[in-house]
Amino acid sequence: MDIAIDRQSAVPIYQQIVRRIREMILSGTLPVGFRLPPERRLAEALGVNRSTILTAYRELKADCLVDAHVGRGTTVLHPPAPQAETGSGRDFPWRQLFRSGTGQSRDPVIRDLLALTERRDVISLSVGLPAPELLPLQDFREILNALVDEVDAALLLHCPTEGHSPLRETLSRWVASRGICCSPREVLVLSGSQQGLDLAARIFLDPGETVFVEEPTYCGALPVFRAAQARVVSVPTDENGMRTDLLAALLQRHHPKLIYTLPTFQNPSGIVMSPERRRELLDLAFHFKVPILEDDPYGELRYEGEAVPSLKAMDDHGIVMYLSTFSKALFPGLRLGWLVAPPPVVRQFTLVKQAVDLHTNTAGQWILDRYMREGLYEPHLRVLREAYKARRDTMEEALREHAPEGLDWQTPFGGFYFWCALPEGLDSASLLAGAAQEGVSYLPGRSCFAEEPERDFIRLNFSYPNPSHIRKGVALLSKAVGDLSRTARAATWQETATPPIV
């Protein structure tokens, strides 16, 4: 293919390639069905990295100009017909009419990663999903059958914005068994716990105001806070969780409007905040009058050690909003999460949720309420704890066996993830192309940091892949890390210098 590359140009090389191929497709030079050269061959022909070609092809695919399938390669699709372009918005300045800041925070690395994990030939260690084969399908079938028998119009109409009342009752009893005392009116059903983050940002954060997060933090929280145009300040953590010894000074310096924390089996680090730190956090937050949003998706999934009470259970002042979800142990596709918070907070969340989506889908609430009332949840959690503990042990063994020098981790006592520090000088985003080539994916650590971290990490999930995929995935990934380490070592001191931007 005739692709001239200008290495002096300010346009990145991959974009030059994209532009040229796009021209050739739109002009008909490359006909429909034409198979683009394999990545490796084009990379050699043009004298560029294979990852550059990988990125270019992915961009062409995102624009629906080519289709890529394992085994069939990358082929040219029908370009959008001129007729379809009428009314397509090409003569309208859509992008310039969007608010600045909305939606632009999505890391392109993550987007590419998501595309990658859809490939069947890639072992995914990247997701935060439960094991599909352990989902209680049979129970779900039986409840659906009951639903079919009992279904009446009420189920299909609207329900209150606060949630299906029986489910709110069920949840208030459920959390009571976890040391959280609340009445049903302190429970709000959410369209997934992600919605809780979004509503909290809307309710507490004016543009420019500050939210505290842990460093690292849940990667899905950062886009929410950025979309609220909040300033995100990371509180350092260690093996006991948030560094409360630094907290008073940071609170005085930054006057945050909200503290967001995942104290138990933190995502991504797997760390459990110690009871002493929890107490200090509660006292400091009360002293400075800063509400705490406690996110607890993994608390039920402990594989060893003693349970630590949630912040909410320890909260004498009523300053904690407790967020949880069914998506880690049950059916993430039902999109059901919940908030426990003092009545004025539930009221405010309800008012905002009303405008956002009226209420959470009714049938899903009915199903989960029934599931819990039949006492099926606790036995299911026991099954999960056993299975996930075995998977965690498998991943630990595989890491011990394969991990290259410089890859460091702590074995988590619960949750879904190993959080591995990469060898000095390695970058989790650059590693991704190599890992993809080996056929394995992970979550790049930098998507969990508000600011660029000193050292980079990768997050490996052990709940979703089965044991054989865990072993194979860790082996493949270790190879990719090792390969990149060898390349990176040779280039390190030159490449880390910062070129002046002119």
Add this chain to the structure above:
Amino acid sequence: MDIAIDRQSAVPIYQQIVRRIREMILSGTLPVGFRLPPERRLAEALGVNRSTILTAYRELKADCLVDAHVGRGTTVLHPPAPQAETGSGRDFPWRQLFRSGTGQSRDPVIRDLLALTERRDVISLSVGLPAPELLPLQDFREILNALVDEVDAALLLHCPTEGHSPLRETLSRWVASRGICCSPREVLVLSGSQQGLDLAARIFLDPGETVFVEEPTYCGALPVFRAAQARVVSVPTDENGMRTDLLAALLQRHHPKLIYTLPTFQNPSGIVMSPERRRELLDLAFHFKVPILEDDPYGELRYEGEAVPSLKAMDDHGIVMYLSTFSKALFPGLRLGWLVAPPPVVRQFTLVKQAVDLHTNTAGQWILDRYMREGLYEPHLRVLREAYKARRDTMEEALREHAPEGLDWQTPFGGFYFWCALPEGLDSASLLAGAAQEGVSYLPGRSCFAEEPERDFIRLNFSYPNPSHIRKGVALLSKAVGDLSRTARAATWQETATPPIV
């Protein structure tokens, strides 16, 4: 009961009553189970309107201090125990920590109304729901059975933020039969069309920027735009829809960032924008580079006359975002809506939706896709059109028979509502108490206006109540209007004067 009322006080009388009763409950003067006097008797004893007592009791109920049941009256509940107050957030300034503006826009009239419509003894002409007895329950049962047979883990895991791909395909074919040409990638599945309004506000409206709406407009859109801190400017309408003769001047004056319109069987007015006006709106919006959000929940529900093409179908420039929902003809509890828009818009909505709720619930998408693929939707719509036409005719007859002088309406050609102008000097919020007493509810017209209207309206729904409820409801409501008219006429000229606020 010992309630001293200070008529000189700036505190509204109903709040004085609430405060005193609350004190008596919390101090134990009124014991648990104590039955408060009937509204009428307390009103007479205190020399206030009965609606004042009604409002006070409702407020006490919202605070969980009393419980109200038809037949049993209003009784005192257990006040929150001191023990329950630890951790209840009472010593934390929650309300002062909420952002100003969030959620405060909810009209207390509407809140009271929603409470009212939950009472079984009230005929609801207020909602925007389909007839429960016409929902295709049998089909739904069969599809749920198929789901139970075919269910696999994929269904219960996440789906793409853009939506379940087969449903996006199905929807692109469905709208094609309505003259809208789009590819599946121009379709975004939403958690109800309400979410589309919210995402549009987030994407297009910075605080202080202007959005155009019709006068009147969908009452659920106003809180969304207010929460975005947007300036809402109402474009006058007449029997042909939005007054496009005024639009150029308004566009030049206000520089809106978005135009929100319901051109077909508008909610609440029932009006259809004429094809000429549609063309003018499209041309002006393109000229001024303002995107249009077309909300079309009712387009399929036409009972007479010729179909008018949607704005999206007429859109040569690609400036229209088309929003619709399944909640008006199928299962509102599934919370499924959808947007058709040019690719860059779908991309932007997707980025924001990703942070808001990850994706819409998977099972609901599966069910609706199956329902449509089996060709069940169109025959169902035919059933609805016939039934709703009959209900509309019933309401028209009832209005002709019962309506008091001065109540004006146009019979709608489709949709869900009669939009009735109240007799001069009557106020739709004040009427509500009287209507509730008669046992009928409606939507007060002022919740559909961004600014206080010159003349007040009520919106009457004919899709949800059955024909006998329609007849009875209209008769009861007509009585309430007549009663209030007689009272209002005597007091009109004095009460409309504006007292100076000192």
